[in-house]
Amino acid sequence: MSTRSILGLIYMVQGLKQMGEDPEPVLARHGLTLAQLDPSTRIERSREMRIYADLAETVKDPLVGLKLGGFYGLAGYGPLIMLLMTCATAYEAFQIGIRYQGLTYLFGTLRFEPGDKLSALVLTPMPMTPRAFRFRVDGEVSGTYKLVRDMQLTLGVDIHAERIDMPYPRPPEAADYEAYFGCPVRFGETEARFWLRNEHLQLRLPSADPNAHAMYRSMCDQQLVAQQTSTETLADRVLTHLGLFSGSYPSADDVARALGLSERTLRRALSYEGHSFRDLLAEARYVKAQHLLRHTTLPVEAIAQQLGYAESAAFIHAFQRWAGMTPSAFRGR
Structure with a gap:
């Protein structure tokens, strides 16, 4: 059974508390408390997913998943963020991000769809109950958006989405999504997509460094191996x-x-x-x-x-x- 850093769960629970939600009863049902969680440890992926599903049933604000993306900082991604920032171009950074997506906080899967003028970073979400599905998809889409925006602010480049697709029916709060992402948002799609201009993908990153990139790639490879450590007994x-x-x-x-x-x-x-x-x-x-x-x-x-x-x-x-x-x-x- 695969494990991963517990930081993603900690960020989410801290975000929920700051937004006035109370995640502690759900944590207690799983034998945990926020105060006792150790950020340096790992958690079973399936167990973390059960906690997310239970939390989704308790939140009151329908936009809480969307807002949670703002609580994930660059530093929490560890060597992965440095691997991305030492790529030669934005396109290479997206390809590397897809290859090492296991080191992110995603439960869905990423892939890249090239096009003539626009290309798409596609997120295929994990199936869940309707309420948990929207909660989790919103968190993963907004978290990915936050990662890209934080990177471009740090590097001084502009790689913005032309449109974002969401894989569930249009909610009453649809206008809040367009205000949050700063671009049109289309609902009722089968997958989540970030539509990007191809010329933006060719932007060269000012922090490109082949030697450092090789070092961080090795570190990320080691982390991927650690995630697959068996915990069957x-x-x-x-x-x-x-x-x-x-x-x-x-x-x-x-x-x-x-x-x-x-x-x-x-x-x-x-x-x-x-x-x-x-x-x-x-x-x-x-x-x-x-x-x-x-x-x-x-x-x-x-x-x-x-x-x-x-x-x-x-x-x-x-x-x-x-x-x-x-x-x-x-x-x-």
């Missing part, structure tokens, strides 16, 4: 869930309910695989501790808090048991 699913948290960790009963199991079934199935919940919790903490010690300058006391320890002494003792050395010695190495 129950122990892997439990570790993935525990990896989402920071500050405090859920109990075995909380994890079981989040995975649709009873605590007894969870413990029995883990035992059959040769694991215990206690050992998996320790493993999740150890993995996060290593990451924080290697890649941050946080003091040991702060790392202990992120791992759910009330006192740093308890963390130090546990880390010595895991690694055979103190956190300070590990960081020094």
